[in-house]
Amino acid sequence: MPAYRPPRIAASEITPEPFFLDRRRFLAAAGGLVLGGAGVADAAELKASGSRYKVEETLTPEKDVTTYNNFYEFGTGKGDPAANSGGFKPAPWRVKVDGLVGKPREFGLEELLALPLEERTYRMRCVEAWSMVIPWVGFPLASLLDKVEPLGSAKYVAFETVVRPEEMPGQSGYFQPLPWPYREGLRLDEARHPLTILSVGLYGKTLPNQNGAPIRLVVPWKYGFKGIKSIVRISLTDTPPPCTWNLAAPDEYGFYANVNPAVDHPRWSQATENRIGEGGFFGSNRRDTLAFNGYADDVAGLYSDMDLRVNF
Ligand code: MTE
Numbered sequence: 001m002p003a004y005r006p007p008r009i010a011a012s013e014i015t016p017e018p019f020f021l022d023r024r025r026f027l028a029a030a031g032g033l034v035l036g037g038a039g040v041a042d043a044a045e046l047k048a049s050g051s052r053y054k055v056e057e058t059l060t061p062e063k064d065v066t067t068y069n070n071f072y073e074f075g076t077g078k079g080d081p082a083a084n085s086g087g088f089k090p091a092p093w094r095v096k097v098d099g100l101v102g103k104p105r106e107f108g109l110e111e112l113l114a115l116p117l118e119e120r121t122y123r124m125r126c127v128e129a130w131s132m133v134i135p136w137v138g139f140p141l142a143s144l145l146d147k148v149e150p151l152g153s154a155k156y157v158a159f160e161t162v163v164r165p166e167e168m169p170g171q172s173g174y175f176q177p178l179p180w181p182y183r184e185g186l187r188l189d190e191a192r193h194p195l196t197i198l199s200v201g202l203y204g205k206t207l208p209n210q211n212g213a214p215i216r217l218v219v220p221w222k223y224g225f226k227g228i229k230s231i232v233r234i235s236l237t238d239t240p241p242p243c244t245w246n247l248a249a250p251d252e253y254g255f256y257a258n259v260n261p262a263v264d265h266p267r268w269s270q271a272t273e274n275r276i277g278e279g280g281f282f283g284s285n286r287r288d289t290l291a292f293n294g295y296a297d298d299v300a301g302l303y304s305d306m307d308l309r310v311n312f
Contacts, residue, residue, distance in 0.1 A: 052298065053195075054121045060132035062203045064277040069210045070126065071229055072177045073161065073168040080170075081210035088167045090213035090230070099158070099235035102149035109214055113200060115139045120197055122220035124227070125259045125293045127245075130274045136218055137201030142192040150188065150236050157191040158241030159184045159217060160233040178244055184217065184228035185241030185255070187302075195220055195298055198231070221295040223257040254312040258303065259293035263312045 071081035074088075091109060098104035117137055125131045145157070161182040165172035171180050190196065199218045200207055207213040212229025219226050225245050235241075245253035252266055261271045272286050279285025292299050303311070 053118070055123055055133055055294070057123070057133045058278065059121065059135060060275070060277045065132060065134055065202060066208050066210060068276055070128075070224065071170075071210055071212065073170045073180070073182065073230075074210065075170050076177050082208075084169050085209035088164070088209045088213070088230075090207075090209060093214050093232075095215065095231055095234060097144065097148045097234045099237055100151045100154035101236050102151060104148060107144070107147075112139075112144070112198070112215060115143060117200070118197075119204070120195075120199075120218070120220075122195075122218060123290075123293050124218075124220065124224050125273055125289060127223040127225055127253065127257070127265065127270075129265075129268060129270065129272070129289075130276050131287075131289075132276050135203055136197065136199040137204065138197040138199035138218065140194055141196045141198050141217070142194070144198065144234070145192060145236075148236075153238050154236035155188055156237045156239065156241050157186050157188055158233075158235045158237055159186075159228045159231050160235075161228055162230045162232045178248060181232075182228055182244045183242050184226055185237075185243050186219065186226070188236070189302060190219065190299075193299060193302070195295060221258055221292040221299045223253075223259055225253065226257050256303075256308075256311050258299075258308065258312075259289060260291060260308055260312065261289040262291070263309055 067082045068078045069081040070078070071085070074081040074084040093109040094106045095109075095112065096104075096106045117139055119135055119137055121133060121135045123131060123133055141157075161180075162168075163171060163181045170177060186196070197218050198215050199212070200215050202208075202211060207216065212227070212231075215231050216229040217227050217231065226243075240255055243253075243255055246255050246257075259270075264270050270289055273289045275285045275287055277285075290296070
C-alpha cells in the first residue's frame with residue numbers, strides 16, 4: 001500500500017452522465033498525432049454509452065493509478081514502472097492484426113485513436129488481492145476485430161507486448177522476471193464482448209507509459225494480469241494462446257482468470273480485496289470481492305457450461 005492518502009471524492013462528482021471529453025485535446029495530448037487530420041475535425045466529444053460501463057464507486061485517485069503498477073518490463077516493484085518508463089517511446093506505434101482473419105493488416109496509432117472513443121469506468125481486481133476503480137478511455141476490441149474480418153475457424157485471440165530491452169530495463173537486466181514478450185489470450189467470444197476494450201487513455205488523458213502506453217487490453221471481469229500492456233500484435237487462432245503467467249505457474253494462474261471469490265489462489269484467499277487509495281490508518285479498505293468482479297450479469301452466461309473451479 002502506498003503511503004499517500006488521497007481525499008475521498010463523491011461518485012456523483014466524478015461520474016457525470018453523460019461524460020464529455022474534448023477529443024481534440026485528447027489527441028493533442030497523444031502527441032498531436034492527427035491534429036488537422038480528418039479524424040479530428042468531425043468529432044468533438046466522447047460519450048459514455050450506458051450505466052453498466054460506469055461503476056458508481058469512488059474513483060481511485062489518478063496518483064495511485066499511475067504510481068502503483070505491475071509492468072515487469074520496467075521492474076517488479078510497484079513504483080518501478082512509473083520510475084523507469086520515462087525513456088519508453090509510445091509513438092510512433094503500429095499494431096499488427098493477423099492470423100485467422102480475412103484481411104490481416106497493420107494499424108498505425110493515429111488510425112486507432114481516430115476510432116470512436118468512449119470513457120469506461122471499471123473496477124480492476126489484481127490477482128494479488130488489491131483493486132482500483134479506473135476511468136479508462138478506449139474503444140471496444142470488437143470494433144478492431146471487425147476491421148480484419150475474423151474467419152469462421154478463429155476461436156481465440158492472442159496478444160503480445162512490445163520487446164524493447166533498450167527502453168525497458170526489466171527486459172535487459174541480469175534478473176529477467178519473465179520470458180518476453182509478455183503474452184495473453186482470450187476466447188473469441190470474450191474478446192468480442194462489449195465490456196472488453198482496448199484502452200488508449202485514463203482520466204481523460206493519454207495512457208501513461210507505466211499503464212501500458214500507447215494501447216493496452218482491459219477485461220474488467222478478469223484478474224488484472226489478463227490486461228496486457230503496450231500491445232504490438234493481435235493474432236486470431238484456433239487453439240488456446242500461450243499466456244505468460246499461466247505458463248509460468250499453471251497451478252496458480254489459469255487461462256480464464258475470471259475474478260472468483262470462491263476459488264482461492266494457492267497462497268492466499270481471493271474472498272476479499274484491498275481498495276487502493278481508500279481507508280488508511282483508522283478506516284478499512286478491505287471489501288468483499290464480487291463474482292466476475294461485479295460483472296456477473298453481463299458475462300456469467302459465457303461460462304454456463306463450465307466448472308469454474310477447474311477452469312479457473
Ligand atoms: N502487461 C505487461 N506487458 N507486463 C506486465 O507485467 N502486468 C499485469 C497487467 N499487464 C503486466 C501487464 C498485471 S499483473 C496487472 S495487475 C495489470 O497489468 C496492472 O495494470 P496497471 O499497472 O495499469 O494497474
